Amino acid sequence: MQNVFGTLKKDHEKQRDLLKKLKATSGDSPERATLFKELKEELDNHAVAEERAVYSFMLADELTQEKAGHSIHEHKEIDHLVADLGEMELSNPNWIRKLQVLSDKVNHHLDEEEEIVFPLGNKILDAQEKAEMAKDFKFVKRQEES
Ligand SMILES: [Fe+2]
Ligand SMILES: [Fe+2]
Structure with a gap:
């Protein structure tokens, strides 16, 4: 049987990998544009599916509600950092510094x-x-992706 937390960890590896690849890009390149778009979508779809499939239940249990709430709060902070970075020109010399802030946070x-x-x-x-949650997570994430 699948354990949702194993599924989530596997998904996290994608984010770590995309961040690493993105840090190796330079200036206004197609690689930077493509990888940033991919990262943006991955972060968003993962967070939406994680909240719906898992955190909604963890919020309802006394033992886990505080940590689940904290994680959801961090999703919002990450959203803001992504939006800030999205507004910056890819060629801006400060882009990579801003990416580092996002990367540290993620x-x-x-x-x-x-x-x-x-x-x-x-x-x-x-x-x-x-x-069940592993199935729900994958289902919601696939819906978000399409
Ligand atoms: Fe996660
Ligand atoms: Fe998360």
Whole structure:
């Protein structure tokens, strides 16, 4: 049976990888434009599906509500950083510095989810629920992608 937290971690690797690739781009290049668009969509679709499939339930349990709320708050902060970066010209010499701020924030968020939030979620959900959530997560994410 699938565990939603394993599914989410696998998805996180995509974000880490995109950030790493994006940091290696320079100036107003097609690579930078394409990778940034990909990252933007990946961050957004992942967050929407994570909130709907998992955090909505964790918000309803006393043990997990605070951490789930914190993670959702960070999704909003990440949204703002992405929007700021999206408004900047790709050729702006400060672009990469701004990307570094976003990258630090996203990496912090992913590490915190994996080390603190998910282990707590693991405690309140049984195997069946975690399997269902993995399915729900994939379903919502695919919907968002189309
Ligand atoms: Fe996540
Ligand atoms: Fe998240």
